[in-house]
Amino acid sequence: MIYKTKTRRKEWTAKDFVMYWARKYQEKMGRRYFINFMKEGAAMKRLMGDLTDRELKALIDAAFEDPNLKRQGYPISLLPYSVNKLMPQVDNPGSSIPDWELELDVPVAQDKRTAWLWKRIKDRDYNSIVKVVTTKEPWLVLMGKLQHEKGFVPELVQIYYEKWRMRESIKREGVK
Numbered sequence: 001m002i003y004k005t006k007t008r009r010k011e012w013t014a015k016d017f018v019m020y021w022a023r024k025y026q027e028k029m030g031r032r033y034f035i036n037f038m039k040e041g042a043a044m045k046r047l048m049g050d051l052t053d054r055e056l057k058a059l060i061d062a063a064f065e066d067p068n069l070k071r072q073g074y075p076i077s078l079l080p081y082s083v084n085k086l087m088p089q090v091d092n093p094g095s096s097i098p099d100w101e102l103e104l105d106v107p108v109a110q111d112k113r114t115a116w117l118w119k120r121i122k123d124r125d126y127n128s129i130v131k132v133v134t135t136k137e138p139w140l141v142l143m144g145k146l147q148h149e150k151g152f153v154p155e156l157v158q159i160y161y162e163k164w165r166m167r168e169s170i171k172r173e174g175v176k
Helices: 014-029 037-048 053-063 067-071 076-091 115-122 126-132 137-150 155-166
Strands: none
Touching: 014 037, 014 053, 014 076, 037 053, 037 076, 053 076, 067 076, 115 126, 115 137, 115 155, 126 155, 137 155
8 A cells, every 4th residue: 555645835824925915015115014914814815715825926926017006005905806907917927018029920049038048948057047137028028929939838937937036046966
């Protein structure tokens, strides 16, 4: 008989998401976010019922790039009403870039804005990506063009983008 054990990480609570929102707010605005846990925790719980932890974190990240929420001061209470507008950006981060700017007729490997990044990803050279790429735009252009060209964004591109966003260094060690 084979026994399998699964170690499952603790899922985020509504409080964790509200604190994540507050941290993003402080990074963006430069001041602390006043938290009303009753109201904002309820908004997060409502979203947690429909979205996974990863989707909700990506939704929060997308919310801080939305000019309408910025104009209103980034209130958490508007997040549930903005889900339908923000989810396409979460599913395809390059969708916020207009088609004319993507120059969709030029393949990814030949476009001067995406060729270097695409080659490094194919060569699995993550360390030089971290050293050279400092803004989010090359990633968004690459993902938008790949979505248009292939119909999907390859998983390796998504993994490298997430690692780049978190700026984790990859330590490679031989098997002992």
